[in-house]
Structure formats: structure tokens, C-alpha cells
Amino acid sequence: MTDLPPKIALSGVKKRFGEKVVLDGLDLTVGRSESLVVIGGSGTGKSVMLKCILGLLRPEEGSILVDGEETVSKTRGEREKLLRKFGMLFQGSALFDSLKVWENVAFGLVQGRRMPRLEAKEIALAKLAAVGLGPKVGELAPSELSGGMQKRVALARAIATEPEIIFFDEPTTGLDPIMADVINELIVKCVKDLGATALSITHDMASARKIADRIAMIYKGRIIWCGSRDDIDHSGNPYVDQFINGRAEGPIQMQVRAL
């Protein structure tokens, strides 16, 4: 049996902004073809963790391995090659306003992989169909779509290049519960179809339960609990219990400033 390294492995990752320590020695491992969801409150370092893995932010300390390869010390050119393995769905969708919907979906193929536009358009329309959007939607501008449709387009864009790793940043934020469930199901289907490794961050427990194989909880820049999705309700961790039950009382104290 071949002993392949985990798809993503973070160890001792530290990142600070001025005096504020956001990641404080974070350790996390994501296995191949696994869907890991990181839960945690606002400002606990979830998005910064994703940005460090993608190289959008450089950590001050620690190691980030992708397929066993160190990425922190990579040059800009090397990182561009590495990014071809990744797809990402952004919290606010981050669709390009100046491009049509199909051009958004085909962007990674046309610009990143130098594919002819016609060929890329066919793939883009197929990916839009996979997320339940017809070819007419492809001709619209992103601003003409509802929030749920924009999320679907963003998902189609994230999977268009058939990446090995897909990141989902708060995929259901701002959506009604039904549309959130539609997006969750699409995420599960797309990730399974591609056989991709998925790393999601959310504070929506319904979403986490639906899309995760494993769940990790981040608090004050560290992973304080990690386990199977089925174990989350009896984790024995008071922080996890408070978070998943949405209680104000507990060890997690919200910082509320008097005005």
C-alpha cells in the first residue's frame, strides 16, 4: 500500500496583523478526497487560514504542505502553478462584474489554462447545467442574478477547472434555509463527482452537518477539537457544545464593547 501524504497539512501556523494574533500555532490535516469543515465564530481566523493556504497571506511561522510539498516558501511563479490545483467559492461569490456569467465560469479555463474560448464556453455551460442553471443565464451579467444564483455560478466557477482541492468560504451565508440546503447538496454532489478534497469554513451548523466528513473547531487561532461529523453532538468539549447549540452562556465570551 502506498503511503501518500495528506492533501493539506498545516502545522504551527502563526499569523498576526499588528498586535492582533489571528492564527496562533494552528495544526490541521485534511486527507485525500475528504470533506473537512472548520467551524468557529466570527474573527477566530477561519478566512485567514484559507488565505494562508492559498498564499494570499504569508504566515510568519509554521508549515503548510500541499501534497507533501511546502508552500510557504514558494515564489510567486511557483505558487501560480500550485493554484491550478485549487478552486474556491468565496463568501460574497466574488464574480467579476465586467464579465458575463459564462465568462466568469470559463475564466480559469481561458486565462489560467489558455483554452480556446469556444471550447471553454461549452464546458462553462455544462458546469452551469450541473448547478441547475440554463444556458440563458450564461449570457446575463452577475448583477442580474439573485444571491442564490450568484452562489451557484460561483460554485460552477470553482469546479470548472476540475480542481483537486476546493475551498468553500461560508457557502450559505446570506441565503434562505431552502436555498442554503440546495447549495449544500450541490457542494456534496460536485465534490463527490470530482473526487476532490474539500475544505469549508462556516458557522452554519446545518451546512457543516450536511457537507462534512470531519468537523474541526477553531477558537482563538487554534484548532480546539477535531472529529467525525457524527461525534460532534457528544464531543465532550464545552466550547464545541456551546457553539453548536448557539448558547450565549459558556466558555466562549463574546467581546462586546460598551459604546
Added chain:
Amino acid sequence: MEFLAAIGRAFFIFLEATGRLALFTSRAVSHCFRPPIYFALVGRQMIDIGYYSLPVVGLTALFTGMVLALQSYTGFARFQAEGAVATVVVLSITRELGPVLAGLMVAGRIGAAMAAEIGTMRVTEQIDALTTLATNPMKYLVAPRLVAGLCMLPLLVVVADIIGVFGGFLVAVYKLNFNPANYLSKTWEYLQLMDVVSGLVKASVFGFFVALMGCYHGYHSKGGAEGVGNATTNAVVSASILILVSNYLITGMFFSK
């Protein structure tokens, strides 16, 4: 001591900002020459900067030429030197007013638009999305705008020069009763190639600064709508200052003996 510390802090902030701008400029310029080059985007920016700025630049040049003819006539009439009006108009327009006014108008129109567009892309994570789609934002967003700014402002200034001189001609002939043929011959008589070339060199430099400031401030904007607003203001103000300062330096290079 507090006073000295404040000066020191301001000085270090200035050095940091200068260093950041220098690094941004060197990276952006290097991407203008390294493949892949996005010709379609360069073309689109050229149309935005050149074609869509024509009305505002043309109108500015027309009325500047007209005012210049009127003012120089009323001034020179005191010394019976009305014959110099055509020469003053053409030299002022080609050497100074054409490039400077076109630069300032484009800074207001294009520099602000660039900062707002790139700034919005920054705060809505579209620039991060570009990176995750294996596309370098400097190459995709900044380099085409720099090339277009550098190339299109000289063309705009050529048009502004012609319209400005025409504005002076209109006032001179129809309001001040100059002989048209005489006015045109005076316009050509003292105009030298260097007058036009210096204006075009200035225009290239101004176009580069306008695009650079728009991109730089947009690229580094943060904090939502307020951040984008600040970026837009800073882009226009800094581009205008750079235009005025570099105008003096380039004039010194071309015309000081």
C-alpha cells in the same frame, strides 16, 4: 520629545509609502513586458481612456484656446503686439495647456474610475478570486491600464492641440477680426517640432502617472465603500500633484538653457 517623535513617525510612514509605491511600480512595469500580454484588455482600456475621454478633453481644449486668444489679445493690445496672439496660442497649447489640461481631465475621469473599479474588486474579493484562478492581478488588471495610459494620452493631446488652436482661431477671426490666412501663417511660423514633441512626452508621462495612481490606490483600498471612496480621492489628488510636479521637471529638461 513628543513633537520630534511625531515628525519621525510621519517620516517613516512617508518612506514606507514611497517604498511600497516603488515596488508596485516595478512589478507593474515588469508585467507590461512579460508574457502573457492581454491585448484585448489593453485595447479595451485604450478605448476607455482615448475614445471616451475625447469629448471632455476636446471641450476643455476648445474653450482654453478661445480664452487664450481673448486674453492674449487684450493684454498685447496695450503694447500694439496683437500680431503675437497666434504664436502665443499655439505655443501655450502645444507646450503646456494641451498636455496639462488633458492630463488633469483624464486624471479626474479615468484615474478615479480605475481606482473605483479596482478598489471595488479588492473589497469584494474579486482580486483574490483572480489569484485563485491562477491569474496574476498585476498582469490582468494593472499592466493593460498602464500601457493604455502611456499610449493614449499623447493621442488625446494631439487632438487637444488641434482643437485648442482651432478655438483660438475662431475667436481671433470671428470676434477679433483677424485675417484667417494671416492668423494661420503666424500659427505655423514660430511653431517648432520640439514644441509638439515636448507636449507629447509630457502626455505619455502624465498618462502613465494617471493609470499608476488609479491602479495603486484601488489595489490597496480596504474597508468597504469608504475605502473605495478614499482610494478614488487619493488617486485623483496624487495623479494631479504628480502631473504638476513632473510638468515642471520635463519643461526644465526640454527648455532650460
